Amino acid sequence: MESLLSFQELDSEVVSPLLKRISSNWEKWTTTEDRDAMTAAMMDLGELKQRHIYFQLLYTRCYHRISDPKRIRGDAEDQQILTELQEVAEQIPQYQKQIQRFFELVLDVDQAGRDPQKQAWSNYLYNEPKDPGLFKFRPIPVSFEPTEEGRCSPVLYSGRILDMIDYSLRSCVERQITVRRCKHCGRWFPQMVRVSAEYCERPVAEGEQVCREIGAFQKWTKKQSDDPVFKIYRREYKKRFARIKAGEINDDDFKLWSKKARAEKKKCDSGSITLEEFQQWLKDSK
DSSP states (O other): OHHHHHHHTOOHHHHHHHHHHHHHHHHHHHHHOOHHHHHHHHHHHHHHHHHOTHHHHHHHHHHHHHHOTTOOTTOHHHHHHHHHHHHHHHHHHHHHHHHHHHIIIIIBTTTTOSOHHHHHHHHEETTEESSTTSOOOOOOOEEEEEEETTEEEEEEOOOOHHHHHHHHHHHHHHTTOOEEEOTTTOOEEEOSSOTTOOSOOOOOOTTOOOHHHHHHHHHHHHHHHTOHHHHHHHHHHHHHHHHHHTTSSOHHHHHHHHHHHHHHHHHHHHTSSOHHHHHHHHHHOO
8 A cells, every 4th residue: 555655646757757768768779779778778767666666567577578588679578668668657647646536536534435335336337437537447467366374365467557556446445445644744544443543654754753653742742731630730840840950959859749749640630639639739749
């Protein structure tokens, strides 16, 4: 699922020109055997596959092709790869819009609801989308075979990016996976465990917190800021901490008070004592 989401977020203005250059060099190599053109195409494909795993398919397919000792220059396989490169270069923005529309009409738990099967049924007539902006499904080469000990699963056999998108979207519908926009970063994320989840766990830059951790802290902060018991306790805590810096009390005295204060706060939270009684205890405590 992450591969589909990250593909939808790719900057097509960066990727498309690179793909056009690759297709130009591939065409030059397949017609003239220009090895410099072939090398340039593979170097660019190497860069692309670092940007997204879907481009690993193109890289692998091209690598196997140039390594094939039985290859005949300009044959059908050469042309199929060229067509794929040209189509992807031109169609990435369209693919991304179709994925976006599919999310909105079929998978978005907040807009489309919790039943992707029902939404897919209502938005397609056989294999034709009722909305022209929706993704169109086509037959894809899928097998069914053992994938791990004691388990069989569908396995996609394809070198086409469009087939990868197709397989991912239909898998979401089949497995009833919904998506939602994260309240923190605004990116789509799958509802894999809890439909109520509002913050994602999508990959972030090294050293950064994932949105779910940030969201949990924000919720805790808001909850505490609305809690009169916590406000009173926090205000007194800060006053005591300031007295440490001023040298009026020592660390041991502060720790002892803090332990007692937390116990009294717990009593107040549970209703064993009233808010006024907790306030009086804080006022009288030393």
